[in-house]
Amino acid sequence: MQTTKEIIKLKDITVSSDGEQVLSGLDLNISDGEFVTLLGPSGCGKTTTLRIIGGFVTPDSGSVFFDGKDMAKLPPYKRPVNTIFQRYALFPHLNVQDNVAFGMRVQGKKKTEIRETVDRMLKLVNLVGFNERRIDTLSGGQQQRVAIARALANNPRVLLLDEPLAALDLKLRKDMQAELKNIQKSLGITFIYVTHDQEEALSMSDTVVVMDAGRIQQIGTPQDIYNEPKNAFVADFIGESNILDGIMHEDYLVEFFGRKFPCLDTGFDKDEPVDVVIRPEDIDIVPANQGHLTGTVTAVTFKGVHFETIVDFKGFKWMIQTTDYYPVDSIIGIVLNPEDIHIMKKSEYSDMFGDYSSYSDEFDELGNPEVDLTEDTAAEVEE
């Protein structure tokens, strides 16, 4: 982040396959040494974006620049990037150490250097003693770590990581997150990291790129993305959000639920319809007679640190995270301070997200293994 020298630039990239638009008008500038994360739901074009940078997909239009030079004519093997593939793509005919040594052998490095690097890399990914193991005798997580070691051993300037930790259990994933972040910092490598785990994206990255349906929805620091989501999609995808229809009467004044609230946002037209985002953890619960709004509790779930409380306000259900317990059917009031309210322009995503009316625990992805299984990451574990 400190260096502002641009290393990779994607300019107006468009890709379609079988008549379907996979990426549309993608613009992205990446600085040397930056940790950039592409975040978005399955099928939004994250892998395709990496493949364009790696040289495996030629865009229909638009250009890729590396150090200011157009890479269009550069085949993958000449590009100074290495990839950790979503499906590992390890060489089945080689054992662990030969997989890791592959890139160095191709470059004709010295035997002693190769051996030394292989051992260092295996240590890094916690696979000491696995040198001679055949790939098909490794677990999914072990294979994933071999893939990480293999890409790092090539000492690339830019590393493309396609969900590199998806197959690991929580503890190993946390360890590897820290390890990857360490490697990235200490070696000064630019990381372009793909994940659909928003927590991972927020905790590791310098810059988060939120994508949906082949378009970039927002680029920003993790704090920006969380605190100032640009539209309902981003607000909903990053964390939990209550999203309501509102009218922006003038700067610093918004109306929703028939009541005017002071807020911190400016720059909208007079009486412009807007989306109002209120994060569940920002809402203060007070006795019913003291609140700006009053509602009825319809569901409560204990989440460890807090209670997830669903409250019905005139037929519109909000999620509120609170450390206090309010039983179902209790009537509560809420207070909204200006800094708790975030205003967004209307977008194609308006009215699609942010209502917890149909909310139940089934939609809680983290808590439900069945939802996880539908993600292709889980399928890969079985491979």
Place this chain on the structure above:
Amino acid sequence: MMRSKTAAAPFALWMTLFTVIPLGIVLWFAFTDEQGQFTLSNLSSIGEYAGTFGLSIFLGAIATVICLVLAFPLAFTISRAKGRKQQTMVMIIMLPMWMNFLLRTYAWMSLLENNGFINQFLRVIGVLADGQSVSLINTNGAIVLGMVYNFLPFMVLPLYSVMVKIDNSVIEAAQDLGSNVFQVFGRVVLPLSLPGMLSGITMVFVPAVSTFVITKLLGGSKTLMIGDAIETMFIGQGANYHVGATLSLVLMVLILVCMAITGMVDKEGEGDAA
């Protein structure tokens, strides 16, 4: 254990009837004389066929190498093609195999003859004068051509069946790690195709070495391959089952030796890449 034994019974019976017993009969003929007495004289008379054996193995090996060189890129291209296109290409490779072997070879005969299609064509375009002809038929080249044409699918199909299992992402990974086309080929595609290569070599070399139809139709009476020698020992006037059986036996041993050598080279290649 019991179940698998019962299931294997028909196979064991088949093997006994059609492999073990015939092999026993061949052995018996090879080591006896007309009176049924044990003898090694058949074996010692094989010496005069050394040249025939040599030529057979030589031509068979050339045909096998040509098949391999042609089939490798072909099989790889097919294995990378998409869906229907791939199926169509496999069909086209197999199509000639559905036509009678003799018919195919006769077709080549009429192409290569002195008054065949190719020579006539050369005369029409003026490369050859009237009455002149290039001798295409009745040459070793024609035999090799016949072998390659007839046995190419047997090289393509096993190669294709292993190559189709090579994941594209593995090839991309090799490129990503800095391999150019040749390095991708040598370090990834070739080692991963070795099993298919081995069975392809076997499936081409064995019938090529022992063929007699191709030699007869395309090689004329000049060239004698070991298949022809064996044939004359079983059919016609000079027939001698004992010498014929010995020739078959020696051919079998030679092929086994060749296969063992190929297998060893393969193993070494694998060890090298690892």
